[in-house]
Amino acid sequence: MNPKHETQNPKHETRNPNKLRIIDPVTRLEGHAKITIHLDDSGKVEDARFHVTEFRGFERFCVGRPFWEMPGITARICGICPVSHLLASAKAGDAILAVEIPPAAVKLRRLMNYGQIIQSHALSFFHLSAPDLLLGFDSDPKQRNVFGLMEAEPDLARRGIRLRQFGQEVIATLGGKKIHPSWCVPGGVSAPLTEEGRETLRAWLPEARETANIAIELFKSWIDQYREEARCFGNFPTLFMGLVDDEGNWETYDGRLRFVDEKGRIVADMLVPSRFKEFIGEAVEPWSYLKFPYYKPRGYPDGIYRVGPLARLNICGKIGTPEADRELDTYREAVGDAAGSSFFYHYARLIEILACVEKIGLLLDDPDLTSDRIRAHAGVNRVEGVGASEAPRGTLFHHYHVDDNGLTTAVNLIIATGQNNLAMNKAVKQIAQNHISGPKIPEGVLNLIEAGVRAFDPCLSCSTHAFGKMPLKVSLIGPKGEIISEIARN
Amino acid sequence: MPGKVMIVGYGNQIRGDDAAGLVLAERIAARDERRIHSIAMPQLYPELAHQIAEYDSVIFVDASLEPGDENDVTIRELGKSLTPVLLGHAYSPDEIIGLAKRLYGGHPRSWILTIPGNEFGWKEGLSTATEKALGKAEQIVFRMLEDMKEPD
Numbered sequence: 113m114n115p116k117h118e119t120q121n122p123k124h125e126t127r128n129p130n131k132l133r134i135i136d137p138v139t140r141l142e143g144h145a146k147i148t149i150h151l152d153d154s155g156k157v158e159d160a161r162f163h164v165t166e167f168r169g170f171e172r173f174c175v176g177r178p179f180w181e182m183p184g185i186t187a188r189i190c191g192i193c194p195v196s197h198l199l200a201s202a203k204a205g206d207a208i209l210a211v212e213i214p215p216a217a218v219k220l221r222r223l224m225n226y227g228q229i230i231q232s233h234a235l236s237f238f239h240l241s242a243p244d245l246l247l248g249f250d251s252d253p254k255q256r257n258v259f260g261l262m263e264a265e266p267d268l269a270r271r272g273i274r275l276r277q278f279g280q281e282v283i284a285t286l287g288g289k290k291i292h293p294s295w296c297v298p299g300g301v302s303a304p305l306t307e308e309g310r311e312t313l314r315a316w317l318p319e320a321r322e323t324a325n326i327a328i329e330l331f332k333s334w335i336d337q338y339r340e341e342a343r344c345f346g347n348f349p350t351l352f353m354g355l356v357d358d359e360g361n362w363e364t365y366d367g368r369l370r371f372v373d374e375k376g377r378i379v380a381d382m383l384v385p386s387r388f389k390e391f392i393g394e395a396v397e398p399w400s401y402l403k404f405p406y407y408k409p410r411g412y413p414d415g416i417y418r419v420g421p422l423a424r425l426n427i428c429g430k431i432g433t434p435e436a437d438r439e440l441d442t443y444r445e446a447v448g449d450a451a452g453s454s455f456f457y458h459y460a461r462l463i464e465i466l467a468c469v470e471k472i473g474l475l476l477d478d479p480d481l482t483s484d485r486i487r488a489h490a491g492v493n494r495v496e497g498v499g500a501s502e503a504p505r506g507t508l509f510h511h512y513h514v515d516d517n518g519l520t521t522a523v524n525l526i527i528a529t530g531q532n533n534l535a536m537n538k539a540v541k542q543i544a545q546n547h548i549s550g551p552k553i554p555e556g557v558l559n560l561i562e563a564g565v566r567a568f569d570p571c572l573s574c575s576t577h578a579f580g581k582m583p584l585k586v587s588l589i590g591p592k593g594e595i596i597s598e599i600a601r602n
Numbered sequence: 603m604p605g606k607v608m609i610v611g612y613g614n615q616i617r618g619d620d621a622a623g624l625v626l627a628e629r630i631a632a633r634d635e636r637r638i639h640s641i642a643m644p645q646l647y648p649e650l651a652h653q654i655a656e657y658d659s660v661i662f663v664d665a666s667l668e669p670g671d672e673n674d675v676t677i678r679e680l681g682k683s684l685t686p687v688l689l690g691h692a693y694s695p696d697e698i699i700g701l702a703k704r705l706y707g708g709h710p711r712s713w714i715l716t717i718p719g720n721e722f723g724w725k726e727g728l729s730t731a732t733e734k735a736l737g738k739a740e741q742i743v744f745r746m747l748e749d750m751k752e753p754d
Contacts, residue, residue, distance in 0.1 A: 173616070173724035188616045191644030191692065239648060258648070258697075262704050270705055277649040 147561060147586045148399075149544045149553070151596070157548055160541035162533075162565065164402040171523040179205050179497070179518050183296050186510065186525070190571055192235065195228035195283055196503030196528075198296040199365070200510040203499025205298020207386065208514055210493035216483035217300035220286060222365045223475050224296070225501065226468040227282025229364065230320070232504035233421070233461040234279060236569040237327060238272025241458050244566070245334055249341070249559050256559075268330075271323040275465070278316045282472065285309040300487035310476055317473050321435070324466040328439055331459050335446055338455065342447075344546045345564045346454025346539030349374035350416045351407055352423035353531070355385070355502050362428040362467065364502040370427045371407060371417065374452045380409075385500035388509055392526065405531045416534040419506025420568065421460035426451055431463075433470035439463045454539055454567045461569070492518045503528050505571055529570040539564045551596050553588050558599055561586060605658030607747060608710075609640035610650065610695075613665055619719030619732040623663040626717065626736055630743065638747070646693040651701030655708025659750055661743060662695040662714045670718030671731050672738035677746070680712040713746075715739055 152158040170189060177185060183201040187194035199221055206213055239258045246264055247256050255263075262269040286305060287295035295302050335342075351374075355367040360381075369383040371391075383391060395404040395412045407415035417423075431437050440463055447456050475481065492514060499510045506528030513522040543564045547557050562584060585600040611627025613620040624642040631640040639657070643650075646662075654660050668674070680696050693701075695714050702708040717739045721729040728736065 169724050185616065188614060188644065191614075191647075194644070235648070259700060259704065262701075266705065273648050273652065273701075273705070276647075277652075280647070280649065 147540055147584070148589050149540075149548060149586065150589045151591060153591045155550055157541070157545045160537070160544040161399055162537045162540045163400045171525060174523040175520055177520055179208055179512055179514050179520055180298060182510070182512065182520065182523075183298070184294065193228065193232055193503055193505070193571060195224055195296075196501065196508050197510070199225055199501045200499040200503075200508045202296045202298055203501060204497040204510040204512050205499070206488075207497030207499065208492060208494050208512065208518070209298055209488070209490040211299055211488035211490050213300040213488050214483075214485045216304065216480040217486045217488075218366070219475060219478060219480055220301050220305065220486065221296060223305070223472060223481070224283055224286050225365050226472050226475075227279045227286075229279070229502075229504045230465050230468045231276045231279025231283070232569075233465045234272055234276035236504075237458060237461055237465075238269065238275070240566055240569070242268070242272070244563050245331070245338070245458070249563050250556050253559070268326070271319075271326065275320055275323045278320045281316060282313055285313055297487070299489055302487065304483055304486055305481040307482060310481065313472065314476050317469060317476075320469045321466070321473075324462065324469055325435070328459075328462045328466065331462055332442070332446070335459075341563070342453045342455040344542055345560075345567055346535060346542060347452060348538055348542065349452060350418050350535055350538075351379060351410075352426040353407070353417045353419050354424040354427050354507055355500070356381075356428055360429045362424060362431040364424075364468075366501070369500075369507070372427045376426060376451070379407075385507075385509070386498035388498065388500065388511075388526070394526070400533075402533050403530055404533050405526060406534065413534055416538065417531065418454070418535045419528050419531045420457060420504070421464050422451075422454065422457045423506065424502065425460045425463065431467045433467055433474070436463055436467035436470055439466060454535065454564070457567045457569065492516060505529055505569055506531055527571070529568070532568050532570065536565055536568055536570065539567070548588070551588065553586055553597050553599050558584065558586055605750065606656065607638045607659045607661070607750070608654060608657040609638060609661050609663065609743065610646070610654075611640070611642045611663040612645055614644060616724060616726055618721040618723050618725050619717075619728055620665050620722055621726075622665040622717040622719060622728060622732050622736055622739075625728065626663050626715075626739055626743075629736075629740065646695065646698050648693060648698070648701060650693075651698050651708075652706050654698060654710055654712075655702040655706035657708070657710045660699070660710045660712040661746070662698075662712070663739065663743075664695075664714065664716055665719035665732070666716040667722075668718055669720040669731070670735065672735045674718040675716070675735050675739045675742060677713055677715045677742055680714060715742065 146163040148161050149157055150159040174182065174185060183198045186197035186201045189197055243256045243258060243261045247260050258269060351371050353369060353371050355363040356370045357363040357367045369385055370381050371379040373379050380391065391408050393406050393408045393412060395406060397404060406412045407417050425440060431440055443459060443463055496513050501508060508528055509526040511524040512520050514520050540561055543560050547554060547560060585598060587598045588596040590596045609627050609630050611623035613623045615621045615624060627640045627642040630638060680699055699712045717732060717735050720731045
């Protein structure tokens with residue numbers, strides 16, 4: 113595949129007599145995830161593609177807006193991870209102001225990010241993934257959801273909701289009753305934590321810690337049962353990327369970028385996030401509106417890399433909190449060579465939840481959180497700014513160009529899910545190659561493909577700025593481009 | 603007098619008419635009616651179920667993807683069908699009510715009020731047609747509240 117220059121034509125399509133013509137947006141209102149599986153002349157799976165057909169227009173919409181507004185605007189891209197965008201956007205604004213924000217503001221932003229990671233990971237595990245794992249990938253989709261989980265394990269279901277609620281409580285306590293667009297701002301934050309807020313959050317910690325540990329023990333009890341899924345759910349060599357701190361340890365808000373390979377060897381280290389364009393390229397394929405980021409020195413598509421919980425645990429030395437580090441050691445002993453299997457994103461997510469709970473506990477003891485020195489004030493001192501932080505799904509970049517008045521002239525967002533795009537495609541191909549031969553798509557394959565994609569916990573809303581649910585359609589394409597069979601869900 | 607009533611409006615503020623539910627919830631909240639708790643949110647979250655379980659009546663408000671005018675505002679009582687969450691992270695009103703009932707023992711009567719959406723591009727603000735439909739929707743809500751009786 114050769115990378116193509118980005119096109120702005122929303123109806124771009126291409127035809128190749130031996131491959132399927134893809135992407136004629138059905139509607140710009142509800143994107144859908146479409147998967148095409150291409151067979152060669154002998155009927156074997158040659159390729160598989162995860163197409164996202166929703167056109168991304170968000171960056172265009174933002175042009176002309178003051179960079180001060182961007183945190184509030186970008187927070188509205190997505191209802192699940194607005195905080196991630198708040199933080200990355202505010203950091204881009206910090207760069208435009210050319211300020212170092214006060215230490216208290218850094219700690220408050222970190223606190224909010226931990227809350228964000230907890231709530232997002234809790235939703236992913238308890239509501240989306242646990243039903244697969246507890247009830248089985250082949251179980252009836254009508255039951256294989258949070259309602260099936262409630263029937264089987266009502267206490268676990270309630271705990272999962274409460275854990276997510278804790279994460280939301282952290283966010284709301286800091287930012288107001290809902291995500292307040294003016295809390296996280298270029299230069300810092302607009303309000304400290306109150307003492308009352310500190311005690312409210314502290315009261316949640318024991319339950320949150322207990323739930324995280326229960327979930328980790330549960331997953332560990334499933335590992336042997338799902339060795340086969342671990343083998344073929346996105347299990348292939350890639351690079352892994354994420355932020356690390358100055359000592360190469362787990363980092364979610366600041367730090368430098370590190371790439372490691374499938375054996376954990378450092379490929380590139382302490383890269384400055386604002387210079388991401390030097391080492392991250394973005395390819396475009398005509399059959400998807402989601403771009404394909406890759407590690408430039410290795411070219412496209414060999415520069416495939418993954419981000420998110422699996423990557424963060426692969427790249428870090430340690431997490432830095434006792435319980436999470438204990439679980440990290442156990443994780444590394446258990447996953448062994450399968451540290452590259454995307455199936456273990458689920459496990460990594462749970463360890464990160466525990467890590468965030470512990471980190472919050474430590475932060476809440478810091479008197480700086482109630483300081484009123486929380487914002488640096490300045491004007492436009494640079495006309496370009498990059499903000500990078502770890503969203504739950506992986507590293508997020510906001511890159512703005514502004515004029516002398518601070519109005520944006522160009523906006524580029526590199527979303528975590530987008531960075532996993534190559535890997536998601538490869539995972540779908542791997543699942544298809546393992547489970548499809550011949551002209552029919554077995555019914556259970558849809559379940560497996562769903563589960564394979566779900567391991568990445570993609571936020572298709574973020575990566576495409578769409579809204580609505582995501583129907584899933586799988587098409588089997590013959591060597592002449594003919595549709596042999598199709599199945600769909602939702 | 604109606605029992606405890608919750609209004610939940612949801613949608614995306616920067617996708618044009620998708621904000622209709624949000625806007626209506628915010629307008630109702632601004633009226634500061636003691637009997638109503640009105641909240642606006644970008645999408646429905648599972649922890650909402652715990653809150654909803656404590657109410658007697660819940661009205662969800664969302665934009666419909668079908669274009670129309672004030673004559674196309676619809677209200678439907680929620681039934682028992684449950685649509686499983688797939689790749690997305692959003693819950694439907696039916697699913698939230700299902701969680702409220704099964705996990706928290708709540709039994710609110712519930713409805714989904716849909717306001718026709720005409721323009722869903724990247725913009726803030728409602729189209730003229732949807733704005734008019736919003737006015738009709740608000741009337742429907744308050745007529746419903748007048749009709750609701752306090753439980754025995």
